[in-house]
Amino acid sequence: MPDILDPPLVRAPRGAWWSDLRPLVLRLHFTVGLFVGPFLLVAALTGFAYTLTPQLEQLVHRHELTVPVGVERLPLQPQVAAAVAAVPDGTVTEIRPPRTADGTTRVSFDAPGVREGYTRTAFVDPYTAQVRGVLGTYGEWLPVRAWVDELHRTLLLGDVGRVYSELAASWLGVLVVSGLALWIVRRRRHHRLRRTLLPDGSARGRARLRSWHGAVGLWAAAGMLFLSATGLTWSQYAGAHVTELRTSLDWSAPSVDRTLPPGAADPGPPGATAERVLAAARTAGLSDPVAILPAQDRAWVVEQVQRSWPEKQDAVAVDPVSGAVLDELRFADWPLAARLARWGVDAHMGLLFGAANQVILAALALGTACLVVWGYRMWWLRRPGGTRRPSTGAVLVVGLAAIALGLLLPVLGVSLLAFLLVDAARGHVRARRVRTPR
Amino acid sequence: MFPSPVPAAAFTVLFTATGLYALVRYAALTSGARAGDRMAELSHLLMSIAMIAMAWGWTGGPGTPGGSVQLVVFGLLAAWYLWCVLHAGGGLRTAGAYHLVVLAAMVWMVAAMPGLMGTSAAAGAASGAHAHHRHGVVAAAATAGVPAPLWMRAVTVAVAVLLCAAAAAWTARAARPVLPALRTGPRLDASCHVLMSLGMAAMLLAML
Numbered sequence: 001m002p003d004i005l006d007p008p009l010v011r012a013p014r015g016a017w018w019s020d021l022r023p024l025v026l027r028l029h030f031t032v033g034l035f036v037g038p039f040l041l042v043a044a045l046t047g048f049a050y051t052l053t054p055q056l057e058q059l060v061h062r063h064e065l066t067v068p069v070g071v072e073r074l075p076l077q078p079q080v081a082a083a084v085a086a087v088p089d090g091t092v093t094e095i096r097p098p099r100t101a102d103g104t105t106r107v108s109f110d111a112p113g114v115r116e117g118y119t120r121t122a123f124v125d126p127y128t129a130q131v132r133g134v135l136g137t138y139g140e141w142l143p144v145r146a147w148v149d150e151l152h153r154t155l156l157l158g159d160v161g162r163v164y165s166e167l168a169a170s171w172l173g174v175l176v177v178s179g180l181a182l183w184i185v186r187r188r189r190h191h192r193l194r195r196t197l198l199p200d201g202s203a204r205g206r207a208r209l210r211s212w213h214g215a216v217g218l219w220a221a222a223g224m225l226f227l228s229a230t231g232l233t234w235s236q237y238a239g240a241h242v243t244e245l246r247t248s249l250d251w252s253a254p255s256v257d258r259t260l261p262p263g264a265a266d267p268g269p270p271g272a273t274a275e276r277v278l279a280a281a282r283t284a285g286l287s288d289p290v291a292i293l294p295a296q297d298r299a300w301v302v303e304q305v306q307r308s309w310p311e312k313q314d315a316v317a318v319d320p321v322s323g324a325v326l327d328e329l330r331f332a333d334w335p336l337a338a339r340l341a342r343w344g345v346d347a348h349m350g351l352l353f354g355a356a357n358q359v360i361l362a363a364l365a366l367g368t369a370c371l372v373v374w375g376y377r378m379w380w381l382r383r384p385g386g387t388r389r390p391s392t393g394a395v396l397v398v399g400l401a402a403i404a405l406g407l408l409l410p411v412l413g414v415s416l417l418a419f420l421l422v423d424a425a426r427g428h429v430r431a432r433r434v435r436t437p438r
Numbered sequence: 439m440f441p442s443p444v445p446a447a448a449f450t451v452l453f454t455a456t457g458l459y460a461l462v463r464y465a466a467l468t469s470g471a472r473a474g475d476r477m478a479e480l481s482h483l484l485m486s487i488a489m490i491a492m493a494w495g496w497t498g499g500p501g502t503p504g505g506s507v508q509l510v511v512f513g514l515l516a517a518w519y520l521w522c523v524l525h526a527g528g529g530l531r532t533a534g535a536y537h538l539v540v541l542a543a544m545v546w547m548v549a550a551m552p553g554l555m556g557t558s559a560a561a562g563a564a565s566g567a568h569a570h571h572r573h574g575v576v577a578a579a580a581t582a583g584v585p586a587p588l589w590m591r592a593v594t595v596a597v598a599v600l601l602c603a604a605a606a607a608w609t610a611r612a613a614r615p616v617l618p619a620l621r622t623g624p625r626l627d628a629s630c631h632v633l634m635s636l637g638m639a640a641m642l643l644a645m646l
Binding site: 237389390391392393394395396399400403407410414417420421423424425427428 | 461462464465466468469470471475476477480484487503507511514515518
């Protein structure tokens, strides 16, 4: 069976740079798709599951999230006190007043035995101060959503599992760009625009599959590139590079200054302090929904936590004893790049545009899964043979791009390196067999 | 790795040249324009990139992701060339032995870095999720300088001497190429090997 990287030596016409480059792009798209396909498929299917979690969370945890609407809400102090009594060994890390009339107050704790990144959250009826439940939460995600989130990010394998999603996100961009080039720059005798934009209804067999793969890939390209770029921002290795780059360019999300004036006194019980701090934040113009972040020997922060459009991310730092606002930060004053990153992440998570966002993500996920399956089906029917080797120049250009990309996206770099080493070893062994026949 | 950016810049120029040469040769081998050993060119390219990263302190010792990847990759390549040395003959065995020595030197460089530079195994890298590294600053100097054991320094000097000897042999080959031009582009190829050998020897000595 011919090696996909060592076809017979036939050269393209001189000066036809795409003819030089196309064989390499085709082999790249095919080989990357073949090896990265399973990771993309898993990421797409778990991502699809994630698009259903907002509604699922409301359903599964209805008892903790909703209460009968009462006459008047109690102050925060008895609510927080009830939460503290329910989690006696915890330290309060966040207090979220209810967003809706039938919502519960959330009081989150750092507690012994809680996994890193997780908190223990008590859900309190704001009308009666009754604790509706205590759950392990991942940020603002309740257990069912946190579980699907972790499945999508790590396959429930912890930091090791993050490599899978980073691998998928890293190579997805390469697949999209190479696929777009192959599909758009394709010779079509008739109905060029229609056959580029839509599947070819008259085609049969592998040609029909290719037309669906190409057309759906074209329409999903922008979305897939967006998911790849935003997903990489919170990946393990490439994400570190992104963070460094953002820090060096001053594109990071800013934060309020929590320094207290000298001689700060003990603020007292968390519930009463939370009321004082929240009142100061309301005076500073912070509307719901908000989260109150207590601290020891530092200013308390009240920040808006609306991640749907239009985002509300204003924050104030408040002296917990005097209630004086020490620092303010408005979302409108964030660097543009930081706001774009915030919107990007929230859109990736289906939060920014509500149900419409979820539907688009679900369609993208299903589209990506179909592209992978069609790709494998095409391979099963007939692998791309081609009759031309790429030119030295084409390999050089792609090689330089691969080095730059590999350094920026380490998981891509290491996986590409592994492939090239195996390929070079196979070539060496094959050449040796030719030189020394049995 | 260096207190001044000048040595790092010099190493960058040197290994950029060798890396580009290796990339061009790899591209020529892949396109079928010439015959040769793709594994060797890939090794040269990887070594050049790793040396540039090391010169600027972008990768660290065995306790860092970058250092771990280098240990695995160069270790596997060294094992490959050990296999080549044991199964090849004549000039191929000599070339294989040279590559084995250089790759073993790369493994030694990464593994011994913490000991030679008086840091912890996880120091000096910017490739972790929470680390931040400034170019040109010696991360090692920030911690107390613990002198390296004598045996470690002796091994480092011995490897550097071997590399200088290899550079001398390559210099002789550059002056009087013995292999057909079609196969290796002998003078340029030998010259690049001289640069790589001397560059590695210099880096090893700089770590002392």
